[in-house]
Amino acid sequence: MHTATVTVRRLRPLPPLLSLRRTLALAFSALLLMVAVPLLSLGTAQPAAALGNGLALTPQMGFNDWNAYGCDVSESLIKSTAQAMHTNGMQAAGYSYVNIDDCWMTHSRDSGGHLVPDPAKFPDGIKGTADYVHSLGLKLGIYEDAGTETCAGYPGSLGHETTDAQSFASWGVDYLKYDNCNNTGAPARTRYTAMRDALAATGRPILFSLCNWGQENVWTWGAGVGNSWRTTGDITPTYSSMLSIFHSNVGLASYAGPGHWNDPDMLEVGNGSLTATESRSEFSLWAEMAAPLIAGTNIASASEDTLSTLTNSRVIAVDQDTLGKQGTMVSSSGGLDVLAKPLAGGDVSVALFNETDSTATITTTAAAIGKTGASAYTLTDLWSGASSTTSGTISASVPAHGTVMYRVAGGTSGGTGATGELHAVGAGKCLDVPNSTTTAGTQVEIWSCNGGANQTWTHTASDQLTVYSGSGQMCLDAYDNQTAPGTKVEIWPCNGQANQQWSLNSNGTIAGVQSGLCLDVTGGATADGALAELWTCNGGSNQKWTLN
Missing domain, CATH: 2.80.10.50 (Trefoil (Acidic Fibroblast Growth Factor, subunit A))
Structure with missing residues (x-):
């Protein structure tokens, strides 16, 4: 009477040739997992112990080129993005990683079995690019795959973990996003653990971001292997995609904490069909869920509205709160959601999210979010900055697809989160x-x-x-x-x-x-x-x- 299920998730659109390759890779992987995962899922393990490499004690913040550029990555793009982050307020707001995604290398390893940066795209190599990024006080991330090839068909790291980890360390890489294409059907935990150990052996602190699309219940074992793990398939710059991923990620709070985070994929703020209201909702919900904040738009040409969303210090403070709690759903009725996130010092962040297509009033109470013991509570609107007081009712008129966030102070906080x-x-x-x-x-x-x-x-x-x-x-x-x-x-x-x-x-x-x-x-x-x-x-x- 108790059965397990497997969900195959969609991927973001790619250029036609790459889209077919990646879709076929995921389909093959999913077919193999249809046999393996039900056996693995019969028991849900307790959250694994944290990796303990001292990194990502709060969710990582940075940039990744894939959402905006796909395979059109280059040294000049990474350098210009790093320079823009350095001067436009993003670095000051906490964004520290500038991450290269797929397609950065040649299609063959060298005679010694090493990965080779594409000399046309990266004339100074990854080392030269990293040196420039480091000179600005930022950090460099890179992409590889826990399979025989990356999703775009470049050499993967399966069977080459030690060699590739040593290359990354020698180049000055600070962050590895590790994908899941062409994985031969081998268990993800085995493949990802091999790279974890190879990275540790280099002696260089390299943040390890697992990208296995939420398969094999990664949240139950990811904490002992990486600093974050994707809980879903790839996001696209649409409201429906954002909403679906939110629903998949919001119930996994017990698995997240300092050094190990649920990752609902990169931000689409400023991209595609997302409106300004929807972009603010994504940013609000990702912060409430203590998710990595990895911007995926054209930073150098970002609009003032996009930058103001990405650099909202009050919302970022919720994401980066040192207590390290992921927010949980307090109530959800008719597409009107209330989330609460306990914060260090006793405050609670509340997100009132209107999933529906019409403006609606969303109401909760201080008691419902775990606040008691005060005759009045202070509410700070994290988007407007306005402050108000309440005896207990927390309410707002929320636009369609919008989110209102409050920081609630006063009284005491309860609940265990167990x-x-x-x-x-x-x-x-x-x-x-x-x-x-x-x-x-x-x-x-x-x-x-x-x-x-x-x-x-x-x-x-x-x-x-x-x-x-x-x-x-x-x-x-x-x-x-x-x-x-x-x-x-x-x-x-x-x-x-x-x-x-x-x-x-x-x-x-x-x-x-x-x-x-x-x-x-x-x-x-x-x-x-x-x-x-x-x-x-x-x-x-x-x-x-x-x-x-």
């Missing part, structure tokens, strides 16, 4: 959503633990217990706001109400904030399928739970 299986101590089983359904109103049960998504719960900053992610996220809910013993406990779309708030107590009980009653396995049953309910707290083993 994620894992919710173990019923008495039964030795896990709290489970039957048949992995997403149907609102389904009563939860206990079932033999299997690590499935329907058994993976997150205790959020607003004291919700959430299951699933993205647009399918649900909250543990006391039926119909009832507070009597025997009230069924179900899943329901998150709405921030008190019947969806739960206290995880030191004695192992989980109490409903609204009712004061305990989460209870009915009748102390221990069989698969036994239902959960609210009951008067009595200290019984059928009311004891652990989240891990």
Whole structure:
């Protein structure tokens, strides 16, 4: 009754010849993974320990040429972009990496097996380009692939990890984006770990960005291998692409932290059909999700509006907050989303995102985002800079496809942000959503633990217990706001109400904030399928739970 699924994601448009090559590569990889991934996905591992190379303690910020230029990369482009970042406020705002993507090398290695920078594109080589970038106080990134060829058909690093890592280090490279084309079907973790070890052996600190398109549940093992990992397929400069990627990434907060970040792909701010409002939404949501901020537009010719979005210091401060928490979805109803991100020092960042095509009012409360204990809270609008106060209501009229962000100060912050299986101590089983359904109103049960998504719960900053992610996220809910013993406990779309708030107590009980009653396995049953309910707290083993 508990099954795993595989999702094949789309790629950004490429020049025709490259598009076919990359699409075929992904299709071949996906076919192989259709066999491998279900076996790997039967158990969802706990987040891996962080890589520990001392890099990306806050999400990396920089530029990558691919979104705007594709294969038209060159030394002159990288140098002019670095110079522009140095003078237009981006470097001062925190952008430090200038990253070269695919197509920088020749189609053959030299006689010693080394990669060769294309002399027409990089007459001073990668070393000369890096020296120039470093002279401006910036860092240089480069691209390679964990396969036999890159996505554009240049030599890949599979089987050449040690040689290539040594080349990167000798050239002064500071960042490696490592793609996933032409991967021969070998497990991603094995291929990416080989390059991790090769980079470490060079002795040079090189930020390691995994780009395996969110396959093989990379978020469950990526922290021990790289500093960030792509959670999705490639983004395109459209609102629909941005929205889809947001939904895929937003539920993975428990896997992110200092030195290891979920990566929903590079920013499309300033590109394609994205409006200024949509670009600000992307920037807001990426910051709220503690994502790498890698600009992908023509920096040297960027409009004033694009630069003002990319350099908003108040929003960047949310992304770069040293607490290192990814924001979580507090509520989502009818395309109106509320996200909350705890910040160092006790403030909370709130994003009110309107997915719909019409202006709408989005409302939440200080309690719903994990703030308590104050008669008034200060709200700072992170886009306008305006400040206001509230006794608890947080609300804004949000334009279609727009996002309003507040920094909320005052009172105290709660919630643990812990994620894992919710173990019923008495039964030795896990709290489970039957048949992995997403149907609102389904009563939860206990079932033999299997690590499935329907058994993976997150205790959020607003004291919700959430299951699933993205647009399918649900909250543990006391039926119909009832507070009597025997009230069924179900899943329901998150709405921030008190019947969806739960206290995880030191004695192992989980109490409903609204009712004061305990989460209870009915009748102390221990069989698969036994239902959960609210009951008067009595200290019984059928009311004891652990989240891990």
